[in-house]
Amino acid sequence: MKKLINQVENVVKEALMGVEAAHSDVVRVFYEPDFIVRADAPVKGKVGIVSGGGSGHEPLHSGFVGVGMLDAACPGEVFTSPTPDQILAATRAVNGGAGVLHIVKNYTGDVLNFEMAAELAQADGINVTSVIIDDDVAVQDSLHTAGRRGVGITVIAEKICGAAAERGDDLKVVADLCRQVNANGRSMGMALTSCTVPAAGKPTFDIGNNEMEIGIGIHGEPGRDRLPITTADEITAMMMETILKDLPFEVGDETIVMVNGMGGTPMMELYVAYRKVAKICQAQGITIARNLVGNYITSLEMAGMSISILKVDEHLKALWDAPVRTPALRWGI
């Protein structure tokens, strides 16, 4: 295992200490239980937004805490759900009196632990609404999930809901918006290589030199097909066909598109893929109004990519464009 780490058991904590050292102008970090909040939390009268999940997907979620996006992120151990006490502590820390939205990726452990934390917070008198993200079109059930997995649309939901909360929308409005984003967003991923969880010390799965996994999950869960590697254009077309048919996206739709690297993919390759995504959208009369190309929801050092597409209206576009300042996503401020 070739990694820039110290003791395996300290990697998540030491990475958090790095985030704290690098971004103290934007976030504050708490330990035991571990969570990250925006520097000015709690913001009185504002809906708080908490997300979280296993570590190893950075910048998701810790990189998205800040003005205009998340109020708090709860990082579990690598590829392991955060505990209810982390989520509860984060929920309390960002409660500004207007309620708290939990944005939860659909993995069984995450769902259970966020649910338990929400109940405990409610018992404290904090109004919590949870929205589950399940945008992955690749497989119905999988290793860690009943139903579809939550993947790239989470990034976009966090941005859009964060903007709504920032301008003062109430909890019901922000939660409905999150459901709208989830309902109109679809994603799919693929991998060329596995990744290695530090505590495991060996690759999560075996894959041949000429093979790729289509429809893979963000923890290396199997996808829908193990196929021989083909060209970027064919891979992209295969993924786009599944994604576009699923909603379905139709002529005249406006979208936000994310071409996301899994952690070990050169930017050059992501742009080769984005070029094909743009061609396919153009040919089908779908407009890409906004886009992200880069590493936003990763699987450690896995080589591969995911594509996420959200159908948007003027309202969602305006929220997307609103100022944001987090360690990993920033514009307008």
Add this chain to the structure above:
Amino acid sequence: MKKLINQVENVVKEALMGVEAAHSDVVRVFYEPDFIVRADAPVKGKVGIVSGGGSGHEPLHSGFVGVGMLDAACPGEVFTSPTPDQILAATRAVNGGAGVLHIVKNYTGDVLNFEMAAELAQADGINVTSVIIDDDVAVQDSLHTAGRRGVGITVIAEKICGAAAERGDDLKVVADLCRQVNANGRSMGMALTSCTVPAAGKPTFDIGNNEMEIGIGIHGEPGRDRLPITTADEITAMMMETILKDLPFEVGDETIVMVNGMGGTPMMELYVAYRKVAKICQAQGITIARNLVGNYITSLEMAGMSISILKVDEHLKALWDAPVRTPALRWGI
């Protein structure tokens, strides 16, 4: 070779097409010769800034074209210098009448080709000044370089000079600023794995499962030591000792620090390293006034990192903080 590409010979061009499709609000792309300019180039009366080099280091340089940073980037083939005609065409395209600064990383091919382009541009009546960046403290001469190599400080120089040009500083001032940044900046890199140039189809160098290369260049050129892998803290301390001694950085210095991933390094590991960088600086009385943690100057999918440190004053900090809007670096607008 596992890569998301089509034909090997088209990868650079297709990636450019992806940049064009994704960022047409910020940049325009020209082909044959290939170069990228900011969308509103040439800006009348403003010093133009052109950089470039081999592809495979993205986001450097194409990701840094836009308001407040580069006016143009010239991408060569992977790890191959751009040609004089690319550089000349880019120089012409961004000439707003106030002269053009070439920011050149110190590699023999880059230096020669930028020099030739500068002479041709001068013959056209364009006032060109070139500044060579040679910030890598690892080795004196190397495979592709006489003298020190140009690495991470290039990113910071492009940001600071871009801000100065944007506010209307003249060519002499912007060029002097670039020299100041180069004189006060130091960098060093290390690798855990090699990368694979698409046209070569196999790793650039062999490295054992328990080995790392300290002081490596951004093309996989050998560094100063091939050592057994040790902890992130020891690796970081080893690099910091060399970097800090070289300028030297001293008690009371204010700095901008970049902890940069080589392309295949999880963010988590970069933050573990940043944590140690911050500790060392604190122990030595050096203030980190600003920082970047992420992938800014990469070597395709290489696993590893580099550390760059620039000694700054109030003037450089203000230029760093000035608004920037490029595909890969954005704030304030």
